[in-house]
Amino acid sequence: MNMLATECLLELCEERHELEDYQSGVPRWCSGCGDNAILAAVQRLCRDEGLRPEKTVFVSGIGCSSRFPHYMRTYGFHGIHGRALPVAEGVRLARPDLNVFVNTGDGDCCSIGAAHWIHAIRYNMNMTVFLHDNQIYGLTKMQASPTSPRGTKSNTTPRGSTLEALQPLSVTLGVQNVSFVAQAVDWIPENLYEIVKAAYHHKGFSFVRIVQRCPEWLPKVWDPWLHDPQRITILRHERGLQPSAALSQVYRNQLEHDPSNLNRARELASDTDQIPVGILYRDPSVPCYEDLRQNGKLHTPELIRSGLEAEFDKFTVWPQAAG
Amino acid sequence: MNSSTTLQSKTATTLKEHIVEIISDSGEGAQRCGQSLGSIAARMGNGIWTVEIIPAEIRPPARSVAGASGNRIRIGSGPVSNGGDETDLVVAFNEQVLLGRVRAGELKPECIILLENMWREHADPKIVAAYTETYDKVCAAGYRVIEIPMERECRKLVADAKRGKNMFALGMLCHLYSLELQLAREQIAITFGKKEQSVVTQNVKLLEAGFAWAEANLDFCYRIPAPRATEPKVVINGNTALALGVLASGMELCSMYPITPATSASHYLSDVFEKVGGVVHQAEDEIAACAFAIGASYAGKCTVTITSGPGYSLKQEAIGLAVMGEIPLVVVNVQRGGPSTGQPTKVEQGDAPAAIFGSHGDAPKVVMAPSTIEDCFYSMITARKIAETFNMVVVVLSDASLATSQQPFPRPQFSESWIAPPVDQSAVPEGMKPYDWDAATGLARRFIPGQPNGMHTLTGLAHDRASHVAYDPEINEETLHFRSLKLAALQKTLKTPPVFGDPQGDLLVLGWGSTKGAIEEAVQALRDDGKKVSSMHLQFLQPLPGGIKEIMQRFGKVMTVEGNWCDRPEDEIIDESNRRYSTLALLLRARYLIDVDCYGEVKGQPIKPSTIRRVLAAKLAA
Numbered sequence: 001m002n003m004l005a006t007e008c009l010l011e012l013c014e015e016r017h018e019l020e021d022y023q024s025g026v027p028r029w030c031s032g033c034g035d036n037a038i039l040a041a042v043q044r045l046c047r048d049e050g051l052r053p054e055k056t057v058f059v060s061g062i063g064c065s066s067r068f069p070h071y072m073r074t075y076g077f078h079g080i081h082g083r084a085l086p087v088a089e090g091v092r093l094a095r096p097d098l099n100v101f102v103n104t105g106d107g108d109c110c111s112i113g114a115a116h117w118i119h120a121i122r123y124n125m126n127m128t129v130f131l132h133d134n135q136i137y138g139l140t141k142m143q144a145s146p147t148s149p150r151g152t153k154s155n156t157t158p159r160g161s162t163l164e165a166l167q168p169l170s171v172t173l174g175v176q177n178v179s180f181v182a183q184a185v186d187w188i189p190e191n192l193y194e195i196v197k198a199a200y201h202h203k204g205f206s207f208v209r210i211v212q213r214c215p216e217w218l219p220k221v222w223d224p225w226l227h228d229p230q231r232i233t234i235l236r237h238e239r240g241l242q243p244s245a246a247l248s249q250v251y252r253n254q255l256e257h258d259p260s261n262l263n264r265a266r267e268l269a270s271d272t273d274q275i276p277v278g279i280l281y282r283d284p285s286v287p288c289y290e291d292l293r294q295n296g297k298l299h300t301p302e303l304i305r306s307g308l309e310a311e312f313d314k315f316t317v318w319p320q321a322a323g
Numbered sequence: 324m325n326s327s328t329t330l331q332s333k334t335a336t337t338l339k340e341h342i343v344e345i346i347s348d349s350g351e352g353a354q355r356c357g358q359s360l361g362s363i364a365a366r367m368g369n370g371i372w373t374v375e376i377i378p379a380e381i382r383p384p385a386r387s388v389a390g391a392s393g394n395r396i397r398i399g400s401g402p403v404s405n406g407g408d409e410t411d412l413v414v415a416f417n418e419q420v421l422l423g424r425v426r427a428g429e430l431k432p433e434c435i436i437l438l439e440n441m442w443r444e445h446a447d448p449k450i451v452a453a454y455t456e457t458y459d460k461v462c463a464a465g466y467r468v469i470e471i472p473m474e475r476e477c478r479k480l481v482a483d484a485k486r487g488k489n490m491f492a493l494g495m496l497c498h499l500y501s502l503e504l505q506l507a508r509e510q511i512a513i514t515f516g517k518k519e520q521s522v523v524t525q526n527v528k529l530l531e532a533g534f535a536w537a538e539a540n541l542d543f544c545y546r547i548p549a550p551r552a553t554e555p556k557v558v559i560n561g562n563t564a565l566a567l568g569v570l571a572s573g574m575e576l577c578s579m580y581p582i583t584p585a586t587s588a589s590h591y592l593s594d595v596f597e598k599v600g601g602v603v604h605q606a607e608d609e610i611a612a613c614a615f616a617i618g619a620s621y622a623g624k625c626t627v628t629i630t631s632g633p634g635y636s637l638k639q640e641a642i643g644l645a646v647m648g649e650i651p652l653v654v655v656n657v658q659r660g661g662p663s664t665g666q667p668t669k670v671e672q673g674d675a676p677a678a679i680f681g682s683h684g685d686a687p688k689v690v691m692a693p694s695t696i697e698d699c700f701y702s703m704i705t706a707r708k709i710a711e712t713f714n715m716v717v718v719v720l721s722d723a724s725l726a727t728s729q730q731p732f733p734r735p736q737f738s739e740s741w742i743a744p745p746v747d748q749s750a751v752p753e754g755m756k757p758y759d760w761d762a763a764t765g766l767a768r769r770f771i772p773g774q775p776n777g778m779h780t781l782t783g784l785a786h787d788r789a790s791h792v793a794y795d796p797e798i799n800e801e802t803l804h805f806r807s808l809k810l811a812a813l814q815k816t817l818k819t820p821p822v823f824g825d826p827q828g829d830l831l832v833l834g835w836g837s838t839k840g841a842i843e844e845a846v847q848a849l850r851d852d853g854k855k856v857s858s859m860h861l862q863f864l865q866p867l868p869g870g871i872k873e874i875m876q877r878f879g880k881v882m883t884v885e886g887n888w889c890d891r892p893e894d895e896i897i898d899e900s901n902r903r904y905s906t907l908a909l910l911l912r913a914r915y916l917i918d919v920d921c922y923g924e925v926k927g928q929p930i931k932p933s934t935i936r937r938v939l940a941a942k943l944a945a
């Protein structure tokens with residue numbers, strides 16, 4: 001595999017894109033759905049980072065959140081349920097020149113696609129992954145998801161769900177090669193944007209769990225946190241994020257957390273009472289799979305020819321010399 | 324036999340062909356011996372077909388009936404197109420593995436057996452008893468058993484005869500088939516080329532010892548005359564050929580998950596792909612392997628995923644996505660026995676319906692089936708080209724027989740036209756849509772990320788030309804229409820397959836995939852007897868090329884021979900209203916309204932030419 005030759009070219013004129021350049025269609029999400037906030041933050045990121053729309057791909061699976069790519073005027077891949085990550089990995093390996101984003105929901109990522117999630121963390125390919133976690137299946141009309149709190153009443157659990165919720169952050173932080181884990185909530189836009197931005201700038205598998213409201217099926221589930229800013233813990237650190245003064249006025253519960261401290265990150269992640277918001281873990285030294293698989297060989301016709309001839313030589317039976 | 328007798332004066336019996344087996348416990352080198360014998364015979368100019376004999380277990384217990392490991396080589400004067408019938412001569416390193424082959428019915432009644440006799444004087448009386456019992460049994464069954472002190476003779480040269488007996492056996496066989504000793508020495512130099520010279524020297528000594536021993540002690544030998552080889556040929560199995568085909572096609576990425584019997588293709592590819600800038604990605608599961616390939620293909624690099632039956636089933640939903648999104652993709656299915664886990668190491672042609680009709684909804688795909696080892700190589704180049712020309716999924720159905728058989732074919736001459744062009748990053752013309760289907764062919768430009776003006780979201784949902792989600796009834800029908808048209812467009816480019824034999828007659832037999840050699844051999848034998856039989860072999864199962872109906876109509880009867888199940892008309896409750904046909908027969912009946920009969924065999928072994936001959940003769944007589 002090799003880089004495209006265009007990567008070697010200097011950009012001679014700077015491109016400038018406005019927010020509208022990244023917008024496509026009117027989102028069909030319910031009003032009040034957290035997906036809208038995520039879309040706004042991501043479109044802002046694209047504009048601020050000057051991402052070229054044709055060089056940017058949003059890959060998703062199936063679910064409400066997986067409609068995301070349709071609302072971006074970039075390349076998008078709205079695939080099948082649970083398989084956004086392996087599709088995105090294929091894109092990434094084939095095309096190091098593209099910006100790769102993944103939008104996946106709690107059902108898509110943590111249930112049907114759980115195997116891929118675990119392995120994607122381990123591959124640590126350079127992509128930014130947003131887990132839109134509203135703790136419920138929305139598109140199929142309210143069934144309990146793996147992240148639904150125990151006792152959630154849904155169409156498949158009319159008397160309340162029986163299992164403890166799976167904690168996406170704990171799982172992610174438990175897998176080898178984890179390199180970036182952050183958490184945001186949809187109702188603090190400034191903080192959401194900063195986290196999305198930090199995730200984008202991390203080289204590796206940047207996993208952002210976004211705690212998201214579903215006004216249609218679970219309208220009240222986040223109320224205790226919405227109504228009590230003290231139950232949000234803002235993570236701050238000189239190597240993490242620094243909340244603004246305005247944000248600090250409302251969210252006073254702040255914690256110095258060094259994102260290189262994995263054990264502490266795991267402790268924070270396992271707290272279901274408080275929602276830690278910010279960068280839980282970051283290790284820029286974890287190698288990316290696509291880099292490990294690069295061997296500097298250019299896939300040229302001449303190389304293919306010589307490689308083939310060398311292999312044929314191994315298996316060729318030559319006619320006996322005459323005489 | 325008296326070892327002091329020398330039989331310098333013996334003359335070689337001339338044969339048209341012979342089938343030889345070398346079998347041992349796993350790890351005793353019978354595989355290498357057999358492969359070397361095949362290569363040496365090929366260099367002599369003989370046609371060969373070698374088949375691996377593989378035990379189902381990784382480490383079966385030593386001296387066990389189910390543990391036979393080795394190689395079967397059919398050597399002929401002319402080209403050999405298949406593994407043939409039963410075996411003529413066996414070299415067995417112990418009597419238990421021999422017994423396995425006897426019980427499997429793999430030996431001709433008059434088969435000659437060269438049997439290691441060290442067990443006769445073994446310290447363990449149980450082994451001695453087992454040996455003598457089997458020896459007496461196979462002698463009584465009419466086989467000609469010759470006991471050979473391979474261990475004792477090898478010990479004269481090496482301390483551990485277990486490592487080297489195979490080269491001694493190779494020497495014996497070179498003498499028995501009048502193969503040139505010098506060619507065998509050269510073959511050993513090639514085989515052990517990576518090791519130090521002392522290894523080569525020692526193996527050559529063992530080879531020479533085997534040759535000399537056979538010359539001095541065996542009162543017979545053969546010659547299978549062949550015209551001198553005039554062109555270089557490569558001797559590889561079907562999986563290696565597939566892997567080399569991937570290399571030659573210009574594909575850069577193979578995404579796979581381990582599964583028998585496909586994996587050896589990926590093993591080999593893993594070894595060589597990186598040398599030319601390619602990558603083999605071992606995914607976390609079959610679905611991920613397919614999704615990964617789809618992602619890479621979508622991003623501009625046509626990708627291949629290699630699997631076998633159960634893995635193919637798992638990929639079906641993802642394959643449907645590639646069909647829906649019109650993403651080029653090559654899927655190789657090295658078929659094995661099914662359903663479910665079935666017979667992982669055995670051959671079957673049971674996956675054509677899954678390939679043709681698989682994935683829910685109407686999901687038109689191209690389905691190809693290589694029928695020779697050479698085909699395995701070239702089919703990958705063709706598959707990649709079709710996938711990228713038509714933006715379609717191309718399924719290549721190989722099988723366990725092709726995967727493990729070796730057959731020489733002319734060394735390919737590399738052409739740059741085989742390989743894919745660089746990823747197209749040219750701007751999309753203003754106003755062009757990602758699915759601007761051509762009204763006549765259904766074809767549309769492939770939009771690839773990075774192309775300016777081409778931004779859109781590919782979706783597995785029903786969509787319009789702009790790739791916008793669309794539930795409009797007209798639009799949905801239009802999209803199915805155009806995806807289907809692409810198959811017809813490809814079909815218009817396909818040639819009618821050639822008829823083997825006369826273009827008309829009493830019986831036409833059709834086949835696909837690895838049965839080609841055996842079918843044509845059986846047809847030729849019947850034709851030599853004056854029977855008016857011809858055959859036709861299909862490389863494309865979907866779309867079926869044109870012209871087939873006209874050919875079928877020129878024959879009195881038509882039938883298929885396939886390695887998959889069909890109901891037996893002799894069963895009491897089976898009749899025309901409920902008989903399940905073999906796949907190709909079903910396809911031909913449905914498409915051409917011709918009464919096509921079928922013979923299907925699912926024994927896990929390649930169908931023997933003698934079986935086909937019997938079946939065809941019966942059909943002619945019916």
